[in-house]
Amino acid sequence: MVKERVDAARNRRAILRATEELLSRHRPEEVTMEQVAAAAGVGKGTVFHRFGSRMGLMIALMQERALGLRDEVETGPPPLGPGASPRERLLAFLSAVVDVIGRNKGLLAALGQEVAPRAHGGDHPVYTFWHGHISELIAAERPDLDAPLLADLLLAGLQAEPILRLLERGETVRLEKGLHTLAAAILG
Amino acid sequence: MVKERVDAARNRRAILRATEELLSRHRPEEVTMEQVAAAAGVGKGTVFHRFGSRMGLMIALMQERALGLRDEVETGPPPLGPGASPRERLLAFLSAVVDVIGRNKGLLAALGQEVAPRAHGGDHPVYTFWHGHISELIAAERPDLDAPLLADLLLAGLQAEPILRLLERGETVRLEKGLHTLAAAILG
DNA sequence: ACCGTACTGGACCATCGGTCCACTTGTCGA
DNA sequence: TCGACAAGTGGACCGATGGTCCAGTACGGT
Numbered sequence A, B: 001m002v003k004e005r006v007d008a009a010r011n012r013r014a015i016l017r018a019t020e021e022l023l024s025r026h027r028p029e030e031v032t033m034e035q036v037a038a039a040a041g042v043g044k045g046t047v048f049h050r051f052g053s054r055m056g057l058m059i060a061l062m063q064e065r066a067l068g069l070r071d072e073v074e075t076g077p078p079p080l081g082p083g084a085s086p087r088e089r090l091l092a093f094l095s096a097v098v099d100v101i102g103r104n105k106g107l108l109a110a111l112g113q114e115v116a117p118r119a120h121g122g123d124h125p126v127y128t129f130w131h132g133h134i135s136e137l138i139a140a141e142r143p144d145l146d147a148p149l150l151a152d153l154l155l156a157g158l159q160a161e162p163i164l165r166l167l168e169r170g171e172t173v174r175l176e177k178g179l180h181t182l183a184a185a186i187l188g
Numbered sequence C: 001a002c003c004g005t006a007c008t009g010g011a012c013c014a015t016c017g018g019t020c021c022a023c024t025t026g027t028c029g030a
Numbered sequence D: 001t002c003g004a005c006a007a008g009t010g011g012a013c014c015g016a017t018g019g020t021c022c023a024g025t026a027c028g029g030t
Helices: A004-026 A033-040 A044-051 A054-075 A086-103 A107-113 A125-141 A147-159 A159-168 A172-187 B006-025 B033-042 B043-052 B054-074 B084-103 B107-113 B127-142 B145-157 B161-168 B172-187
Strands: none
Touching: A004 A033, A004 A044, A004 A159, A033 A044, A033 A054, A044 A054, A044 B033, A054 A086, A054 A107, A054 A125, A086 A125, A086 A147, A086 A172, A086 B054, A086 B107, A125 A147, A125 A172, A147 A159, A147 A172, A147 B127, A147 B161, A159 B033, A159 B043, A159 B145, A172 B172, B006 B033, B006 B043, B006 B054, B033 B043, B033 B054, B054 B084, B054 B107, B054 B127, B084 B127, B084 B145, B084 B172, B127 B145, B127 B172, B145 B161, B161 B172
């Protein structure tokens, strides 16, 4: 990709922002691509031209949201960034993730539900990063455990229906505490 | 409901068995109601007449699978039934659930993905039972924790994509161990 | 100013869950 | 045994949705 035309860039931002806005007000499965296009003031073809598919849109949006978090984790100050103990970093990271999810209630669920019948082989990069980070932190403190699996189990909660309902009721703090309980229990 | 005609009963069993069979070979979202009808040798109208909706079918199937487990938990011998310590019962129950899920790979996922746009207010009875049981066992041993939330988090893993892939590769034992680790960690 | 190319939009398509209804078949009282 | 009625059946049909297509538009380098 050499360059992006200014109108294309404008439409891209409009689509992302419209998706974000719709997703904050409705459940992910209720948000149709046509709605997104209408809300962004473009045609449906444009949406698909830029993002390829519903899943592509969700991935792009999630990526935008999670980019800042990634920087903080890799080069930012403790406790999120390097420097603190794995335990502190894990708790801080879980809080940060809950915060991102809480402000974009249905996003992860929307991602989780797109299952990619044929293509889209690998996982979305955001999930890969989150999973990898959590997994590393667990392994650093408890090398005897199956860290990758435990990381999957911790993240699984964020995609589950009952938890989503919790978030819709605004009980993010409760979820955060629950995840902290789990994480602390794992690390012993 | 006073009685069920014999042909209706036969078709009902045929539909359930066909669904089961399709679900064991394909991912849940790839199994259409038309396929189910064709595989059962009936018309689509019949399927909907008996089960109301895709979700109704899944619930009925799941209920059939989980009924035995419920009896074992409520009146069976320890460690699943009453008599053992909450800790032992929880570990045994998690193993039993993993076993059920493992032999019906996509079922819970299929249930989790039907989100009921408008109606279907409450949760499926099977989930309610599983969640209630786990929640009680946690609360019995650790009244200081948020047992209902932790139960949701434990069960969430069974609906998540990465875990499903694990099961498709046959690593049920690994999942079982991971859940045991989590449960043991929670109980302290 | 011009031209090629990327971008645009909305008509169009295939598929899926679900509805409808004319027809068939079990069941039960007489 | 038989008739009638309710329960059951099946497949044409519907509306919605994700995704495709392509003729037209407009940006941006020259």
